[in-house]
Amino acid sequence: MMQIDLKYPQYQLLLFNRSETGTVLYCPSYGYAPKPIIEKPPLLLPQKDSWAGETKQNFLFKDKGQEEFLGIVLAKPLNLPWLIPQRQEALPEWNGERIKELFEQLETQNNWQVFYQSFEVVELKPANA
Template sequence: MYTPVGMDIGAETPKAIALSIIAEIQAVLTKRRGVFLRDRTEPIHSRSQVWIQFCDRPAGYTSKGMKIPQILPKETIPINTPLSLKINLDCPGSYLLLFNRGQDKQGNITKYLVTPSQAFAPSYQLLEKSILIPQQDAILYEDGIEFDAEGKEEYIGIVIDNPLNLPWLNPDTDNPALEWQGKHLKEVWEQLHAQDKWRVFYRNFNVISAISANL
């Protein structure tokens, strides 16, 4: 543990400070220096299986049966297309906090807690090596995950051994997808101090139109 905590990214606001803290956690756990990606001479990503992927939802995807989805190529996802989110983390029994940051059609920044949430995944315990979201008992199970605006969608996953004692982590039908703020990340960070170990993952996707995909 270090103090002061965080990376020097000019953070002054609570949201920016929370981002700098998460960035240092990721850098320490992966033994990276936190330099600009353009300055790297080695591959940016490992060639091993990625921890989060979007995949197609085949026709006939209903609660009566599940077909094996086809993984989408690269780091792009199509606009206005129902999709599933596949999590590949070989740590059954652990818990996954999954935060999303993107934008809507008006260009407004959106920030949702994916797991746990009533909309996507009421349970955030990883019971298998690979899981699909939306979960079967989620509100969006039959509809899938769909993006209505082009742009970048970012995901931060925090894997912990034991659940955190935070009221907003209890899925709520009146608030099916919590809009997270910097204070929520701060509360998570404070409780992580009591955990023996945790892991942080990050990945972003570009939402593109069919026309862009064919160029």
């Protein structure tokens, strides 16, 4: 389980992860966080009504290497179709076109914050440990 303790109640959270295997959006997503609003901090992922919450799948880092998380909190939600959680794209990919769309819409708002966290995965435990 991941606990996100950002003191921005009623703000929308966009949470991106980049690793050796690619970049995905965890929040909002059907896979981990269908409700991207931080109703009352802390926000716990996976959310109960997500795919991971229903199947009891917590975060699992499968490869050694650098993991980076970028969080953006916004006072007003963005109007981007790929930010609507969908089963067919449980963890939306963060590609060049989407980055451009995201920053174009962010430029129209003046009340948002960016947070960044990086860490190194140095050891992998067996699944049954």
